[in-house]
Amino acid sequence: MTDEIVFYTNPMSRGRIVRWMLEEVGQPYRTVVVDYAGMKSPDYLAINPMGKVPAITHGGVVVTECAAVCAYLADAFSDAGLAPATDAPxxxxxxxxxxxxxxxxxxxxxxxxxxxxxxxxxxxxxxxxxxxxxxxxxxxxxxxxxxxxxxxxxxxxxxxxxxxxxxxxxxxxxxxxxxxxxxxxxxxxxAAVRARAIDDALVAEAKAEEG
Structure with a gap:
């Protein structure tokens, strides 16, 4: 089991929400860019049977759905102050x-x-x-x-x-x-500015490779 955060995304998807959340949290993470064909591959379907991004893995836990990932990260890294305490009004x-x-x-x-x-x-x-x-x-x-x-x-x-x-x-x-x-x-x-810059660079890189 590893505590590494692995972030599965595509820069032209809802994964941009989770990228921003990860930047707000401030913890190191590893990005795996998944193209649209790859989302239906057996390896990725083992992570998310819906065949969609984003998803994260962390400490043996798989979390999908943007709202769930944001809530999970806020609680897993509570020092970032991105959620009220569980007993707070x-x-x-x-x-x-x-x-x-x-x-x-x-x-x-x-x-x-x-x-x-x-x-x-x-x-x-x-x-x-x-x-x-x-x-x-x-x-x-x-x-x-x-x-x-x-x-x-x-x-x-x-x-x-x-x-x-x-x-x-x-x-x-x-x-x-x-x-x-x-x-x-x-x-x-x-954090939002950083996240946009990272994803925009990935989009530009993909377009350059296509060209």
Whole structure:
């Protein structure tokens, strides 16, 4: 068993979220870039049967799904201060917004992008209700404080912030002032800057090899 963090990713994927989280944690890690064909290889399917990145291995543990990886790393390396203590009052709020983004936000944005939002009379059948309810709920979390937990930046901001930044970039979320200001704050974090530079360099390298 090894305590090495091995990070399986592709720089043109949700792996960029976990890269940012790893940079926030500040622990050494080894990157394994997996191309899209390689995600379906037997070796990688043994790590993640879904055949998707990102994934990490650490101390014999395999963790997939971006929100889960962010939460795991925050707890595994608690000295980084990226999650409230398990007995802290803010722990509930931390869980709330982390899982709100992984559930209702992800589902509603995907459904809207695919033109598959339910009609109003069927909205009660889906966990997110309506797209507008999700967007309003997300805005409510951001319209009073710099971060989701107030003054404390956490792994929830890494995950939720990534969702919002991509939503603004791809116009799958409305450009509300609260979202735009939040996206600017997260983009300026040193760890986010480092993570983007690493992944952008990998993208440029891959394009150069193709050319």
């Amino acid at each position: 803010l722990r509930g709020l931390y869980y709330r917004w982390m899982f709100f983004a992984a559930g209702p936000v992800e589902a509603a944005v995907t459904a809207k992008s695919l033109g598959q939002l339910p009609p109003a009379e069927k909205a009660a059948m889906v966990g997110y209700g309506s797209f507008d309810q999700v967007v309003d709920g997300l805005e409510h979390a951001l319209d009073r404080n710099p971060w989701l937990l107030g003054e404390q930046f956490t792994a929830a901001d890494v995950y939720v912030g990534s969702q919002i930044a991509w939503g603004l970039m791809f116009k799958s979320l409305p450009a509300r002032p609260a979202f735009q200001a939040y996206a600017e704050r997260i983009a300026s974090r040193p």
